[in-house]
Amino acid sequence: MSDGWNESAEAWIADQGEVGDFSRAFVLDAVMLQRIEGRGFSNALDVGCGEGRFCRMLRERGIAATGIDPTAALLQKARERDPEGDYREGRAEALDFPDASFDLVVSYLTLIDIPDIRQAIPQMARVLKPGGTLLIANINSFISACADVTWIRGADGSYLHYPVDNYLDERVMWVNWRGIRLHNWHRPLSLYMNLLLAENLRLTWFDEPAPHSGEAAHIERYRRAPWHMAMEWRKDAHP
Numbered sequence: 305m306s307d308g309w310n311e312s313a314e315a316w317i318a319d320q321g322e323v324g325d326f327s328r329a330f331v332l333d334a335v336m337l338q339r340i341e342g343r344g345f346s347n348a349l350d351v352g353c354g355e356g357r358f359c360r361m362l363r364e365r366g367i368a369a370t371g372i373d374p375t376a377a378l379l380q381k382a383r384e385r386d387p388e389g390d391y392r393e394g395r396a397e398a399l400d401f402p403d404a405s406f407d408l409v410v411s412y413l414t415l416i417d418i419p420d421i422r423q424a425i426p427q428m429a430r431v432l433k434p435g436g437t438l439l440i441a442n443i444n445s446f447i448s449a450c451a452d453v454t455w456i457r458g459a460d461g462s463y464l465h466y467p468v469d470n471y472l473d474e475r476v477m478w479v480n481w482r483g484i485r486l487h488n489w490h491r492p493l494s495l496y497m498n499l500l501l502a503e504n505l506r507l508t509w510f511d512e513p514a515p516h517s518g519e520a521a522h523i524e525r526y527r528r529a530p531w532h533m534a535m536e537w538r539k540d541a542h543p
Contacts, residue, residue, distance in 0.1 A: 327532065335513045340510065354375075
């Protein structure tokens with residue numbers, strides 16, 4: 305069964321543009337780059353690179369970035385925009401790289417797209433060098449629990465509250481916005497944390513970032529409901 309990515313690729317590319325959507329441009333880019341700049345990373349793997357926007361940002365900062373994605377149309381756009389970049393078809397559950405290949409592995413809003421997270425997280429840890437960093441941004445699990453419902457609105461269209469229901473039940477759902485229709489996976493935060501801990505990774509940073517600028521109405525909603533989480537895990541050089 306399709307997960308929607310092939311059918312939504314054109315709309316996704318148009319929606320992201322060069323600067324990304326609100327979440328990326330006004331919330332996550334700044335915190336993700338702050339965790340990268342000046343850290344001496346030499347090479348990176350962007351798991352689920354899409355149309356290559358974050359890979360280009362890494363390359364602009366002198367980091368040799370490889371992007372993988374299972375959607376051919378997104379990879380084609382990435383190669384068009386960055387002909388010198390390294391973009392490969394692949395899935396997070398079966399990374400085609402030797403052990404300890406990268407000192408930085410990035411999952412930027414991709415955990416929610418991965419069907420078999422129990423295979424993907426060990427793969428990300430496997431290709432990470434000892435002493436390397438796994439940097440993750442994801443939809444907050446409180447939000448993904450009802451991503452197919454989203455905000456409860458009043459009769460006048462006002463945003464009343466964001467629901468949380470069936471939080472502990474891992475499941476996939478269809479989400480729709482601006483001509484994009486995709487599978488998203490909800491998983492409780494504890495599942496992600498336990499899978500990462502099982503790989504002997506060490507949590508060194510965690511945040512639920514708020515918007516730093518942008519339209520006031522968007523900022524208000526993102527502050528009312530914790531839309532994102534970001535975290536950094538370190539693979540110790542000596543287990």
